[in-house]
Amino acid sequence: MEQNIEKLKFPIGKFHKPEFITKELIQNWIKIIAEFPEKIKNETQNLTEVELEKQYRPNGWTIKQIVHHCADSHINSLVRFKLALTEETPTIKPYFENLWAELSDSKNISIQSSLKILEGLHTRWIHLLESLDENDLEKEFFHPESKEKVSLKTNIGMYAWHCEHHLAHIKIAKGNE
Structure with missing residues (x-):
């Protein structure tokens, strides 16, 4: 049972940093991030309120919570990118996503606001990511938790992994009766 829960938690596996990050790999990751708002919209657009309350695993988030989490998480990520680009190795502020x-x-509002947030x-x-040069890509932030x-x-x-990870959660939840 524990192994099954772990598979539900990480349906595409955990993120593993490649030993070498090539320009092609970065371009592929940017493409995944660019396509995410349309993909999450397509996965959720015809769901009823009852369906939006489905979970991808026992004690897991609902589809609605996943969509709102993605907006929250991606807002935080964009801020972290901007901090790293404008400060010398800033310490980022973690947040309690759960x-x-x-x-x-x-939990209680339509996902439409978060879909709009993700789109904008x-x-x-993506504009920012596509503008980064080699030096920018090497800039760092410090994560106080890790x-x-x-x-x-x-x-x-x-x-890019985060986008695919949560799309997989939504697809699993949609298949749960």
Whole structure:
């Protein structure tokens, strides 16, 4: 049972940083991030309120919470990119995503506002990502929870994974009766 729960938690596996991050890999990751708002909209557009309350695993988030979480998470990520681009290895502010997912704006309102946030935010984010040069990609922020410096090129990969990770959660939840 524990192995099954782990598979439901990480249906595409956990993010693994490649030993070498090539320009082609970064371009592929940016493409995944660019396509995410349309993909999540397509996965959720015809769902009823009852269907939006389906979970991808026992004690997991609902589809509605996943959509709102993606907006919250991607807002935080864009801010982290901007901090790293404008400050010398800034320490980022972590947030309690599980607690955010329990707030009223994650549980009790339509997903439309978060879909709009993702559409606008990703337009700006992709523009920023496509403008980064080799030096920019090496810039880092410090994550106080992991006690690690994270380069922007690695963070692009982490967020491409994040997009695919939560799309997989939505697809699993849609299949649950």
